[in-house]
Every structure is written in C-alpha cells, then in structure tokens.
Amino acid sequence: MSFPDISEAPAFLPEVFAHWSEVSAKELVQEVVEEGSAYSTVSGGCIPGASKIRDWFYERGHSLAVANGFMISVPHTHWDPSAPMVISQMGDHFKIGNQPLLKGGRYRPVSFAFRESGVYPYEWVDESVEIDEADYEEALAIISAIRETMIAANPKLGICLNFRFKKLFSEAVSATFESTDSGSEYEDAGTIRRSPEAAIVMDGYDFEIVQWHCISDKYSDLSDSAIDARNEIEALIYAERSPVERNRIINEVFASF
Template identity: 30%
Template structure:
C-alpha cells in the first residue's frame, strides 16, 4: 500500500467520521485491494490464508497459527471471556471493488454493501486490518446499527493492542467488532450466514442468524470466512486436558459427513457434561 494511503487510513483508525469523509477514502481502498490487504472475494481471501500458513483454515480456525496468536493476544488484553467475545476474526474481503463497505440494520438482519453513503451521516468503523502503526478500518456501521459506546470503546482499545503487537506480521487476517444479534461484550455465541440479494442495481450481502438453518451451515460445501476470538486459555485446562481437546478437535474436523460430525459433537458434549 502506498505510504500516503496507509497513513491516511491509520490516522482515521477507530474514529467515527462522516459519509463525506468515507467517500474521500475510496482511493485508499483501491490501494488496499491492489496490494492484497483486502481480497476481491471470499475464495481469494481463504486462499491468501492458505498461502500464508500452508493450509486451509478448519472450522475452528485452530490449525492457523495467526488465528491462534490473535486469540491469545485478545486473552491477554481482555479481563474476561465475555469481553473477548466482543471481537471476531475474519478473512478480509470485499464484493464491491474499492467502494467502502457499509453495514446497516434491516428488519431481521444486516445489509452489507457499498452504501448508499449519506455525506452528513456519521459512520463508525467496526472491521480492521492489523498494522503496527495502528488499525486500518475497512467496514463501517451507519446509525441504524446499535453499538454500545462503552463496550465499543473497549473493543477499540483491544484492536489497538492487537495492531501494535501483531500488525508487523502482515497476516491476511482482520478483526471485527462482534455486535450482530448480541450485545458486544457477552457470553452469547452467534453463528451467522450470508446471502447475496439484489437491491436495485446493486448486489448486497444480507446477514442473518444461522439458527434457523444450522444444518445447511454445518454442511460440507459452505464457505467460512470468520472465526470466534476465544482462546482455549479461557477454559483453564491443564496440559493433559489441552492435549485431549486438541486431539478431539482434530478428529471432529477431519470428519467429512456433516451428520456424522454432529453425532460426534453430541457424544463429546454428553461425555463432558457427565
């Protein structure tokens, strides 16, 4: 990325800015795409992770050293797992070229796309690339999305800590404030699904809670571009328990058939509860 473009985005950082200011950043986002900081599709984002770490991320993401390192740094920066659950880890990508990405609340889900952007509206950044000089924002929420100021400020401080500690690695990974269908800092676990919808002449991504079609989400042909931010360290396991967890996770993630995978997960859950 050109130094001037990077500096401009880093100066914005976690600040809320107007729609007019976001529109003025389009040239910077063109640089993000051109230099591979953001991928032009979900598939290419996953391929970038594979190129960097030598394998495709598993469903848990625990086979990717960068995801594990981000989780462990979040564990270090947060005082409780509820706070750590206020972030999620993503493969940064876009479907809209160099247009800034805007998130709006829409009935029972979230619409994600290139706007429209109201120049007088204030937008708050929620997704970031990690750079050692400061976080680089690449997704923004408009005023229709409720974001608790206190918890959002806490997540911003964690994102700054992640950037200063891990940004020099230039991993093809980003972090997002985990606000969809839940309070930012909470123990609630949410799985979401994206679908492309047509809004006039523009294709938008519509995000819904996946509870209503969890069977499809667990299927073998569903792409995954996001992972939770919770380190195994929150479980307070001893070394032998950690080894059992790693082996169990590895076995489950190698099972190709989704129904068999669910059966094993249920058996493990019952065994743990007993």
C-alpha cells in the same frame, strides 16, 4: 489513535484489497491457513498467529466477555474494492454491501486491517445498528492497542467487532452466516443471518469460514490433553463432510449448551 473517516475510504481501500478482492473466499483462506491444512475450522486453530492474538487479550487482563467482542478476520470484499462496505440492521437480519452513503449519516467502523502505516477500517455500520457507546469506545481503544501484535502475528489477518445478534461485550455465542449471491435477499448486497436459519437457506451451497473467535485457551481450565482432544474432535467433524453437514453438527453442539 484516530481512524480514517468513511469519506476517505476510496483513497485507502484499494490498497487494503489490492490482492484479496481478486480471489474467492476459499482461495483467500487457503493463503492464511497453515501449510497442509485442507480447510478452515470454526476454532481457527489452523490459522497462523491466531493463538498469539487470542493470548494478547488474556495477558492484557481483558475479561472473556470483552475478548468475545472481537473476531479474527480475513479482510476481503465481494464488491467494489474502492467503496466502503456498510452493514445495516434489517429486522431479523443484516444487509452488507456498497450501500449509498447518506448525507449527514453516522457510520462507525467495525472491521479493521492492520498495516505498518496505520489501522484501516474496511466495514462500517450505519445508525440502524445498535452498539453500546461505552463498549464501542473501549473496543476502538483495544483495536489501537493490538495493532503491533496483529502485524507481528499475521499481517494478512484483521479484527472485526462481534456485535451481530448479541451485545458487543458478552459471553453469548452467536454464529452467523453471510451470503452474497443467490442466497442473499438483495441483488446488489449480501445478507447476514444466524447460522441455523442460514443452513436452511444455503443448503447445497459451498461456503468458507473467514472469521474466528478471540478467546484464548488460557481462559479455560482445560488441561493440555483436553485441548488436544477437543482439536481432534473438531478435525473429525470437518473430515470428509460437506460444509452444510459441518454447519449442522456445529449448530447442534451450540444448541446443547
């Protein structure tokens, strides 16, 4: 399957973002979480269809490292819904937004929305972002193959490549945070940082989780009771805590591994 070129984005992005560009990230996530859930958790267990998407990777025989090369996402934009979002590597962080397209520049799609009519990119990386070419081509083949599963699982969800601060296909964990207002280093674009650094910069700001891992519980040796216990612990972490406090606890857990 071929994907529309970035030059075609103004023709299809308004349809992709027809509704999602009009609501906040918090309102956006509330439309996809299970009824009765007050928030989005880091595991995404409250996202209808997430387990079906994750199990697809396991049942297709993909390694844990490959599954970790993808994130379930909620396609949305903070900027012009008719203009493509471009991600650039800027030293120790990424810049994201409606950046001017350079003539002759190479832009590779990394985030995708799924429709009956096809798969539509909504975020691209420029040449400053390094992704192994063989891994990237394999990732595109997987994006094409998972289209029907994505639509059946939850048509409001998308998939993005998990390349930020890590090799695409690896088991490394790299939690990130995207700020688009006063927490950004740019007036007209957002900043993507590693979560520990972002927690300091964004202390006192509210935020919402809009991406979740693609790793099925089937990859682990955990029993059903252990999985239930893990979910209960996560619920305790999120209950009655501010976003910054939740982020601090999660980062401490990551640091312990």
